[in-house]
Amino acid sequence: MPELIRELEDRTGAPPFSGSLTDLLHGDERPARVELRRQIARLELQLSELFISAFPRGGIAYDVAPAGGPRLLGIGELEQVRDRLLTRIADVRGILEDCGYVEERNRELLERVIAEPDKYHWVRVSNEDIGEPGCRHWHSRPRYGLLGMLMGWWRVKISSGCPLAKGRPASRSPRYGEVAQAPQTAP
Amino acid sequence: MEGQGELAGLPAEGEAVPERGWVAPAVADEFPGLSLAWTTVEASSGRSPRQVKDRLRELSNRFHGGHAIQMRQRPIPWAYRVFFRQIGLDPDQTRTPIEELALERMKKGAFVSRSQLDDALTIGIVETGVALRAFDADRTEGRMGIRASAPGEALEGRPGKLPSGTLVIADERRPVALLFGATAEGRGVHPKTARITLAALAVKGVPDIAVEEALWLATAALTI
Numbered sequence: 001m002p003e004l005i006r007e008l009e010d011r012t013g014a015p016p017f018s019g020s021l022t023d024l025l026h027g028d029e030r031p032a033r034v035e036l037r038r039q040i041a042r043l044e045l046q047l048s049e050l051f052i053s054a055f056p057r058g059g060i061a062y063d064v065a066p067a068g069g070p071r072l073l074g075i076g077e078l079e080q081v082r083d084r085l086l087t088r089i090a091d092v093r094g095i096l097e098d099c100g101y102v103e104e105r106n107r108e109l110l111e112r113v114i115a116e117p118d119k120y121h122w123v124r125v126s127n128e129d130i131g132e133p134g135c136r137h138w139h140s141r142p143r144y145g146l147l148g149m150l151m152g153w154w155r156v157k158i159s160s161g162c163p164l165a166k167g168r169p170a171s172r173s174p175r176y177g178e179v180a181q182a183p184q185t186a187p
Numbered sequence: 188m189e190g191q192g193e194l195a196g197l198p199a200e201g202e203a204v205p206e207r208g209w210v211a212p213a214v215a216d217e218f219p220g221l222s223l224a225w226t227t228v229e230a231s232s233g234r235s236p237r238q239v240k241d242r243l244r245e246l247s248n249r250f251h252g253g254h255a256i257q258m259r260q261r262p263i264p265w266a267y268r269v270f271f272r273q274i275g276l277d278p279d280q281t282r283t284p285i286e287e288l289a290l291e292r293m294k295k296g297a298f299v300s301r302s303q304l305d306d307a308l309t310i311g312i313v314e315t316g317v318a319l320r321a322f323d324a325d326r327t328e329g330r331m332g333i334r335a336s337a338p339g340e341a342l343e344g345r346p347g348k349l350p351s352g353t354l355v356i357a358d359e360r361r362p363v364a365l366l367f368g369a370t371a372e373g374r375g376v377h378p379k380t381a382r383i384t385l386a387a388l389a390v391k392g393v394p395d396i397a398v399e400e401a402l403w404l405a406t407a408a409l410t411i
Contacts, residue, residue: 033217041269048259048268055256062279069275070354070366072217072335081272 029075036078043085050092056133060095064088103131113140118154135162205387205402209332214354218270220391223356224398225331227324228383230409232304232376239306239408246313247297255289263316266392274354276367283367284318303409304376304383311405315397317387319405320356322363324382326374329359331386336362344372356386383409 047062054060064084067077106129113120117140126137137159142148208223215221235243258264267283282290288309292298298313300306308319322331334357336349342362349355355362363374366388376383385405387398 030216037273040272044269044272045260045265048265051259052256064272064277064279066277066280067275068350069271070368071275071350071352072214072354073273073275077275078273081275085272 032075033073033078036075036082039082040078040085043082043089046089047085047092050089050096054092054096054099056128057096057099057131060092062088062092099131103129106130110138113138114156117156118152121154135159205399206330208386209330211332211334214333214335218273218391220389220393221270221333222389222398223331223333223386224389224402225384225386226402226406228385228406228409229381230303230383231380232302232378232383235300235303235306236411238411239303239310240300242310242408243298243300243306246310247292250289250292250298250313252293255293258286258289261316263393263397266390267316267318269392270390271367274366281367284312285316288313303411307405307408308385310408311385311387311401314404315401317389317393317397317401318367319401320364320370320386320388321376322370322374322384322386323376323380324384325380327358327363327384331356331358331363331384333357333366333388342369342371343374345369356388385409 047064051062064081067073067081073081106125109120109123110125110130113123113125120140121142122140124137124139127134139157139159140154141157143153143155144151148154205224205226208225210218210221210223259268264283264285267285268278271278271281271283278286288298298306298309304321308321311317311319334355336351336353336355338351339348340362341348342355342365349362354366356364356366362371364370385402387401389395389398
């Protein structure tokens with residue numbers, strides 16, 4: 001990923017801060033704005049990486065309050081955008097770390113359930129619980145229903161995946177001026 | 188790009204050469220790489236012909252959820268996201284054109300045909316990632332460009348004055364649209380439009396060849 005960052009920075013031509021302290025102290029704010037824009041570009045890339053790595057987890061906010069654009073932003077406004085991006089990145093990282101912890105615990109639980117289903121009655125773990133895409137889930141259930149429950153015949157049943165998408169609607173009936181297709185059977 | 192040959196009536200190579208728009212020096216200083224290119228097409232909008240609808244359908248089939256998710260790390264969409272941040276827009280609220288279309292594709296299951304102009308813009312944007320706009324060529328005056336709004340200036344059809352320094356697309360007389368925002372009243376394409384100005388907005392990181400291709404594809408889809 002560092003290569004990608006470098007490549008993208010090269011692509012945007014954003015140079016590292018090249019202004020002098022004198023520029024900053026004596027009125028020429030442009031180098032500072034350039035530097036802030038470079039920082040914003042880098043932070044945007046980090047946020048994008050988090051967005052991609054977070055998939056398929058939902059419910060995470062990535063929005064950063066806008067600064068009333070589209071317009072030329074001053075130093076203070078650019079700093080605000082940068083700081084908000086930093087805050088959002090920290091928030092998302094925190095959420096992902098929490099998710100990672102919970103998902104790791106769920107994976108451990110799943111291993112235990114698979115190893116000893118008779119000790120984890122009715123426990124159900126889904127792909128979502130372990131941070132994976134898809135609709136599969138593992139369910140600890142008794143074999144042969146009530147009989148299995150009484151006899152202690154527990155097993156883990158794995159679902160077959162996501163429900164199929166609804167099919168296309170049935171073909172429409174011919175409109176005026178159209179000829180319905182003739183049956184292909186021989187007379 | 189894939190599938191170009193499926194469009195009948197493509198303009199010959201060299202035809203519809205885009206013109207370079209001006210960028211006000213103060214804006215160009217702040218945003219090197221920001222540019223506008225445009226071309227005028229003798230066409231009007233209306234229902235899309237079958238070839239354009241077929242092209243949209245083929246585009247829908249090629250564009251999957253994976254593309255939408257990964258899009259933020261592709262150079263051109265990323266460049267627009269960065270530019271949005273830098274001009275005070277949040278690309279997760281005011282979406283970049285390509286992300287807006289990607290979201291629509293995911294929600295509706297396809298790029299839905301609306302009109303020949305909308306479909307042409309969709310094809311150009313999705314194939315290249317470049318932001319495209321359309322204006323009524325007979326309602327703009329002189330060359331198009333990008334500048335910051337002057338104090339007290341307004342955008343036709345919008346109440347109040349524009350905040351000073353608002354970035355606008357302008358002709359030689361007035362702003363015709365906000366940069367990545369609303370079009371001024373009467374400057375957009377309407378049913379009686381006979382000539383359409385297609386404008387491509389590029390930011391730093393968007394190669395010229397992508398801009399030319401976006402305009403070429405949209406022009407081709409408009410002139411079938």
